Amino acid sequence: ARYKIYIIDEVHMLSKHAFNALLKTLEEPPEHVKFVFATTEIRKVPVTVLSRCQRFDLRRIDMETLGKHFRDITEKEGARISEAALQLISRAADGSVRDGLSLLDQAISHTAHGEGGEIDEAEIREMLGLADRSQSFQLLEAVLAGDVAPALKLLDQLYREGADPQAVLEDLLEITHWLTRIKVVPDAADAAQVPEIERIRGKDLEGRLSIATLARAWQMLLKGLAEVRQAPSPIQAAEMILVRMAYVADLPTPADAIRELDRGSEQGPEQGSTWGEGEKPRESASPPRKATQAESDKPLPEPPPPPAPEAQLTGTGDAPVIPPPTSEAVPETALETVPDMVPGAIDRPNPVTLEQIAKLAADTGRDRLHRFLTGDVRLTRFEPGRIEFNTRAGASGDMVQALREFLNSATARSWTVTVANEAGAPTLEQQQQEGARDSKAEAAGHPLVKAVLETFPGSTIEEVRPPPAPETGQGVAHESEEDRDGG
Structure with a gap:
């Protein structure tokens, strides 16, 4: 042959030493040798190798082309498969011919279609762990209508039939995207x-659905999918997601709520106030009676004691600061100033930053939790009583529950801990390292x-320490007196 062709698939899996050995051949290749590298992770290939190659980005193949290709293969292999089953395999391949061929080979080899039988859609769904498409539409319709009981019953049925909870949520996400698309582009x-x-x-x-409803369902399903992947019981996490979506279905969208508030403010406090179903303003059981002479001579009751000091805002956007308790007994009504404070826990610490929570974990001997807070937590949102973050790759999944239990038992308020999908801020260790680098550069x-360096x-500069705080008190005064005497 005129050329020798070497094809290396998944070239990004080569080690660093293998790339270095290959680089010499790429710099001075023989005239009769051609290399073809294939990869799905182009960013993992060293730049020195990429600079010596011609790059061709292959696009995903559409489902229609994949379906025709798979149909030709099944005819040549003598296998019978329905059109709906081929569409499922084409959709699961996600534009990859190789992945689709693997699924097709698995379907022909392992499905129980019998001698001369046809592989149908149900067998492919069972093989892939997918739910019936009509049942997925029915499940989403029940959830968005607020019918939580039928939705949970249908989810349990799909789970018992072999459907993966994660695959069910992915189907709901795909249907939500499809509904939004045909609503925008009919x-x-x-x-x-x-x-x-x-x-x-x-x-x-x-x-029957608005864009706001579909967008809200998309966000909840997207966050719920991450919870299912991290939860110890995926089916329980999927059920809780459906319950949340069914509950939110009865709530107005933010735009509707703002319009109702604006309408109420325009009508005034009397006309704008609305009562829920079955609720009416209380009326006195009997008409007011006039006070008698004896009652009018009675001394007036003493005014009630002043209310407990309320939480004061710092004015900087930080969390409310609660005044320290005095030596007097604190009435039970004092806890009403901060709704999420735990009754009876007024003497517990009340951290208002992630740094304070990490310090509290270290002070109480929770070393593993302290390492998780400083090295694995990338904060996306924080306010007193609510913390939302993304974890670093490789972080322990049980630390989220440990953090929730620690905050609710060791602090003065109840906390909501949520794991987000979006990338958060740098970890506390990264912030400390960046601060140290900035100090060294300065x-x-x-x-x-x-x-000194010249x-x-x-x-080199190993560490930058802040200057010690000036001493105050009698020691300073005594030193100044000695200086005056010496002068």
């Missing part, structure tokens, strides 16, 4: 590759430090 529902059930059920369901620019070549 012509998308009439495409030739769209299955009939998605066209009919999608048009019917999207006409110190290196000082003229005296520059002079005088002693090879010397």
